[in-house]
Amino acid sequence: MPGHELSGVVAELGYGTTGLSVGQRVFGLAHWTQDGSLAEYTAVEARNLAPLPADVDHTAAAALPISGLTAWQALFDHGRLTAGQTVLVHGVAGGVGSIAVQLAREAGARVIGTGRAGDRGTAVGLGVDAFVDLQADRLEGVGEVDLVLDVIGGEVQERSAPLVRAGGTLVTIASPPEVRPRDGRAVFFVVEPDRARLADLVQRLRDGRLKPIVGEVRALAEAPAAFAPGRHARGKTIIRVMEGG
Numbered sequence: 001m002p003g004h005e006l007s008g009v010v011a012e013l014g015y016g017t018t019g020l021s022v023g024q025r026v027f028g029l030a031h032w033t034q035d036g037s038l039a040e041y042t043a044v045e046a047r048n049l050a051p052l053p054a055d056v057d058h059t060a061a062a063a064l065p066i067s068g069l070t071a072w073q074a075l076f077d078h079g080r081l082t083a084g085q086t087v088l089v090h091g092v093a094g095g096v097g098s099i100a101v102q103l104a105r106e107a108g109a110r111v112i113g114t115g116r117a118g119d120r121g122t123a124v125g126l127g128v129d130a131f132v133d134l135q136a137d138r139l140e141g142v143g144e145v146d147l148v149l150d151v152i153g154g155e156v157q158e159r160s161a162p163l164v165r166a167g168g169t170l171v172t173i174a175s176p177p178e179v180r181p182r183d184g185r186a187v188f189f190v191v192e193p194d195r196a197r198l199a200d201l202v203q204r205l206r207d208g209r210l211k212p213i214v215g216e217v218r219a220l221a222e223a224p225a226a227f228a229p230g231r232h233a234r235g236k237t238i239i240r241v242m243e244g245g
């Protein structure tokens with residue numbers, strides 16, 4: 001069964017599980033190589049889940065785990081972003097990019113966002129300081145940046161490496177980098193589960209600092225159509241597997 005992230009209620013505990021209880025609302029990640037969240041019931045390691053406060057609905061929570069943790073780990077764990085620095089975030093209208101913009105702005109960084117022409121309004125709404133249309137504008141025109149967060153790879157990644165100033169970092173989640181900054185680091189990573197950080201991210205969602213972009217909400221039976229190859233949907237697609245869930 002596909003599906004990497006979820007929000008729901010604990011139905012049963014594995015032997016020896018501590019820190020969670022049956023009936024508790026939780027959200028988090030399925031194991032990367034195991035998948036399985038697009039189902040009524042799924043087995044997930046307790047450490048991959050965090051408690052979900054009663055006032056956060058499952059639709060918003062389900063949009064948060066992978067995009068939220070990936071954005072956080074990219075910017076701060078791997079990218080070491082600090083206040084006053086400039087970060088170039090690619091694909092700002094997407095799951096990871098949209099959250100990265102919001103977290104970077106909150107941290108006091110200057111954010112240059114990229115995307116397609118139609119993403120400009122979304123980018124501005126998220127609070128970017130500048131927007132680059134990757135098809136029409138010159139990426140090289142943005143000047144030097146401390147950090148690049150690449151979610152696209154390929155030619156976009158190649159064109160981004162020279163923009164990193166000395167001592168800066170290119171972080172990519174798309175594929176192991178084939179280029180690196182002249183005098184900086186290039187990092188590829190795969191998102192790690194982190195219960196404490198999930199709790200921290202959901203608190204941001206509660207107090208309005210963070211808004212994942214939720215696109216379509218579909219029933220489980222519609223999941224194959226929702227994720228059909230070549231189909232394009234804006235924002236995170238949420239599959240509601242149980243009525244009232």
Ligand SMILES: NC(=O)c1ccc[n+]([C@@H]2O[C@H](COP(=O)([O-])OP(=O)(O)OC[C@H]3O[C@@H](n4cnc5c(N)ncnc54)[C@H](OP(=O)(O)O)[C@@H]3O)[C@@H](O)[C@H]2O)c1
Binds near residue numbers: 152
């Ligand atoms: N390594 C990890 O741990 C990790 C974690 C999470 C995600 N990922 C990977 O990272 C990538 C991004 O994830 P996501 O959830 O943010 O995906 P997403 O929601 O599809 O966002 C990607 C964004 O980039 C835009 N984009 C892609 N190619 C573009 C191009 N050539 N020019 C301009 N804009 C372009 C997309 O626009 P359109 O929708 O219009 O194409 C979209 O807005 C995916 O490949 C995903 O599998 C890796």
